[in-house]
Amino acid sequence: xxxxxxxxxxxxxxxxxxxxxxxxxxxxxxxxxxxxxxxxxxxxxxxxxxxxxxxxxxxxxxxxxxxxxxxxxxxxxxxxxxxxxxxxxxxxxxxxxxxxxxxxxxxxxxxxxxxxxxxxxxxxxxxxxxxxxxxxxxxxxxxxxxxxxxxxxxxxxxxxxxxxxxxxxxxxxxxxxxxxxxxxxxxxxxxxxxxxxxxxxxxxxxxxxxxxxxxxxxxxxxxxxxxxxxxxxxxxxxxxxxxxxxxxxxxxxxxxxxxxxxxxxxxxxxxxxxxxxxxxxxxxxxxxxxxxxxxxxxxxxxxxxxxxxxxxxxxxxxxxxxxxxxxxxxxxxxxxxxxxxxxxxxxxxxxxxxxxxxxxxxxxxxxxxxxxxxxxxxxxxxxxxxxxxxxxxxxxxxxx
Ligand code: AMP
Numbered sequence: 001x002x003x004x005x006x007x008x009x010x011x012x013x014x015x016x017x018x019x020x021x022x023x024x025x026x027x028x029x030x031x032x033x034x035x036x037x038x039x040x041x042x043x044x045x046x047x048x049x050x051x052x053x054x055x056x057x058x059x060x061x062x063x064x065x066x067x068x069x070x071x072x073x074x075x076x077x078x079x080x081x082x083x084x085x086x087x088x089x090x091x092x093x094x095x096x097x098x099x100x101x102x103x104x105x106x107x108x109x110x111x112x113x114x115x116x117x118x119x120x121x122x123x124x125x126x127x128x129x130x131x132x133x134x135x136x137x138x139x140x141x142x143x144x145x146x147x148x149x150x151x152x153x154x155x156x157x158x159x160x161x162x163x164x165x166x167x168x169x170x171x172x173x174x175x176x177x178x179x180x181x182x183x184x185x186x187x188x189x190x191x192x193x194x195x196x197x198x199x200x201x202x203x204x205x206x207x208x209x210x211x212x213x214x215x216x217x218x219x220x221x222x223x224x225x226x227x228x229x230x231x232x233x234x235x236x237x238x239x240x241x242x243x244x245x246x247x248x249x250x251x252x253x254x255x256x257x258x259x260x261x262x263x264x265x266x267x268x269x270x271x272x273x274x275x276x277x278x279x280x281x282x283x284x285x286x287x288x289x290x291x292x293x294x295x296x297x298x299x300x301x302x303x304x305x306x307x308x309x310x311x312x313x314x315x316x317x318x319x320x321x322x323x324x325x326x327x328x329x330x331x332x333x334x335x336x337x338x339x340x341x342x343x344x345x346x347x348x349x350x351x352x353x354x355x356x357x358x359x360x361x362x363x364x365x366x367x368x369x370x371x372x373x374x375x376x377x378x379x380x381x382x383x384x385x386x387x388x389x390x391x392x393x394x395x396x397x398x399x400x
Contacts, residue, residue: 002021002086003021003022003088003089003395003399004019004020004021004028004087004088005019005020005087005088005089005090005091005390005395005398006018006019006089006091006136007020007090007091007093007391007394008090008091008093008132009092010062010092010093012124012127012128013035013036013128014032015033015062015065015066015069015132016030016031016032017031017032017069018387018391019087020387020388020391022395025388026048027048028047028048028080029046029079030046030387031043031044031045031069031072032044033065033068033069036059036061036062036064036065037059037062040056041056041058041059042054043057043069045072047078048080050078055068055072061135062131062132063135063138063139066132066136066139067139070139070140084140087140087143088398088399089143089144089397089398089399090136090140090143091104091146091393092129092132092146092147092390093129093148093184093386094129094130094133094148094149094150095126095129095149095150095151096115096118096121096126096151097114097115097147097149097151097152098114098117098118098175098179099175101149101151101152102152102155103152103393104146104148104152104390104393104394104396104397105146105147105397106144106146106397106398107133107137107144107147112130112133115133116130121175121179121232121233122233133147143398144394144398146394148184148389148393149183150181150182150183152183153184153187154180154181154186154218154225156224156226157178157225157227157228158226161178161226161227162177163178164176164177164178164231176232177232178228178230178231180216180218180228180229180230180231181214181216181230181234182210182212182214182218182230183225184386184389184390185332185384185386186210186218186220186225186228187389188384188386188388189210189329189331189380189382189384190204190206190208190218190223192329192367192380193206193208193327193329193378193382194223196367196369196382197326197327201223202222202223204220204223204326204327205219205220205221205222205322205323205325206220206325206326206327206328206329207220207314207319207322207325207327207328207329208220208328209315209331209345210332211238211311211330211331211332211338212332212334212335213241213242213284213333214230214240214241215237215245215332216230216238217229217238217314217315219318219321219322219325221322226322227318227321229245229314235270238314239276239279239306239307239310240276241275241277241284241285241286242271242272242273242274242275242278242284243271243274244278246310252266252270255269276289279299279306280292280297280302280303282297282300282303286304286334286338286341289303290341304340304341308341308345311345315345315349315354319352325377326377326378327379328346328378328379328380329380329381330342330381331381331382331383332384335381336364336365336381337364337365339361339363339364342356342361342370342379342381343358353375353377354375354376354377355371355374355375355376355377356375356379357372363381365383366383367381367382368380368381
């Protein structure tokens with residue numbers, strides 16, 4: 001019998017899942033339970049090569065949500081396994097692993113304690129991640145559960161890049177430092193980029209741009225992250241859909257005073273109301289902002305320029321840190337699809353050896369080199385595949 005891994009990614013009111021056959025690396029099914037614990041719960045299930053199935057059924061919590069997922073997976077009509085015995089392990093995406101984990105681990109009580117200890121620093125993500133783990137454990141207690149952390153790949157960062165210039169006790173007592181996120185995606189595209197370069201990963205210098213709803217850059221030297229743009233939380237760095245990215249910290253106190261905000265309100269303001277949404281006043285979706293810019297909306301046009309220039313600045317900074325680079329990689333929603341944004345980011349960087357072929361750049365969601373033949377730096381578009389990394393790590397640990 002084959003080895004199937006169930007990959008689970010739980011948000012506060014959602015469960016994303018995928019079943020991966022580890023012999024073929026094929027996805028057998030993927031799906032999403034939305035509005036868990038809110039009236040109007042919907043499960044959308046897509047078996048590979050078949051029509052999707054939509055089930056509407058109010059569910060009180062993640063355990064009920066996971067039970068519906070498992071019932072769906074064994075359903076004789078649209079399921080993908082005969083019985084749950086065909087699922088040999090579960091891989092859980094966990095956002096924050098603090099400094100404890102530089103790689104994926106088998107989930108134990110101690111691991112769950114670390115995930116719980118990180119609630120403070122990842123209040124939107126770690127509590128639902130743990131809820132998902134406990135729901136799955138209660139329903140599938142006889143198989144291994146593995147945690148794959150968004151922060152793990154960035155744990156190779158040296159202190160000179162992860163330390164903030166705050167009083168040292170902030171780090172010693174409260175672990176205030178840069179962690180970095182989207183690690184699973186940065187890892188996957190780094191591996192693919194090294195393969196496309198045809199070099200052993202140890203000999204590569206790669207800058208990875210994960211540009212999705214959340215966005216981050218990583219400088220990867222010889223397969224190891226040396227710097228990344230997200231920080232203590234996923235708020236730092238690039239301009240994002242609704243997150244401000246880098247700003248002068250003094251702005252925070254100024255806004256709090258002017259708008260009479262407390263800590264929770266300013267946190268919400270910078271995470272949910274800022275970024276491309278706040279700047280453009282149009283949307284947090286770059287497709288809408290692109291359309292508005294094309295129609296002449298000046299704030300939308302400005303937003304795209306601010307966005308592209310922030311990315312450019314990080315590319316320059318990371319080329320300096322890496323002492324050059326072999327390739328930059330575009331991935332995630334915008335990175336894979338936003339042709340004009342990729343063009344804007346790479347424009348006028350010939351001095352750094354970056355030359356885009358704007359004809360080759362007219363691609364969406366394909367793995368392709370869009371640099372000119374004489375560009376010193378390759379420019380890759382690489383669709384990310386975090387689920388495959390989670391499945392492979394899970395398989396490696398579970399089959400030991
Ligand atoms: P992700 O978080 O990786 O799923 O990325 C989602 C984001 O990608 C969306 O919010 C859009 O802003 C962006 N996106 C997807 N397709 C396009 C496109 N064709 N042009 C511009 N942005 C896009």
